[in-house]
């Protein structure tokens with residue numbers, strides 16, 4: 001099995017862990033408050049997956065939202081990102097609710113049934129969005145939802161539409177196009 005290093009994780013298209021400070025800081029919280037953005041989707045006791053969690057900007061708040069009976073699975077391909085999540089989870093005293101999973105670029109490789117999954121600013125970094133959606137769908141409960149948000153700076157409306165088409169082709173259905181997320185958003189459910 002090939003060993004993925006932080007450097008070669010995505011052939012250059014992946015946001016490197018050295019840029020983690022850009023993703024997790026107090027300024028971002030001013031315009032993207034995770035609790036406000038995700039309040040409609042997460043309930044206490046839920047199993048939640050943070051796909052491409054990066055340094056854990058959303059992971060920690062989600063762990064607080066699911067409470068002591070819930071669980072968050074933080075997934076990323078870069079060990080440097082996952083180390084940050086692990087340390088922050090201990091500092092914020094939610095480590096017992098967070099499972100850390102290192103994946104491969106073309107395979108999430110996780111067996112779970114999730115109430116909610118988040119893919120924030122990450123689908124455009126995956127090598128094959130269609131197979132990513134196929135695998136993500138297999139991890140969703142029947143009533144589960146997958147929220148995808150993509151950055152307008154890197155993902156044009158046309159590319160975003162193509163990405164949503166990929167999701168539809170594997171049997172997911174757009175049920176909402178939430179605004180105010182800081183990007184192009186779509187909420188997906190089983191079709």
Ligand SMILES: C[S@@+](CC[C@H](N)C(=O)[O-])C[C@H]1O[C@@H](n2cnc3c(N)ncnc32)[C@H](O)[C@@H]1O
Pocket residue numbers: 009010014015023024051052053054055056057058075076077078081103104105106107119120121122125126127
């Ligand atoms: C731009 S960052 C966003 C991080 C986080 N979601 C946030 O909004 O702060 C994208 C993250 O997705 C991860 N990523 C990229 N491709 C991935 C893949 N195929 N599978 C899992 N994670 C991936 C990167 O390592 C990086 O941490």
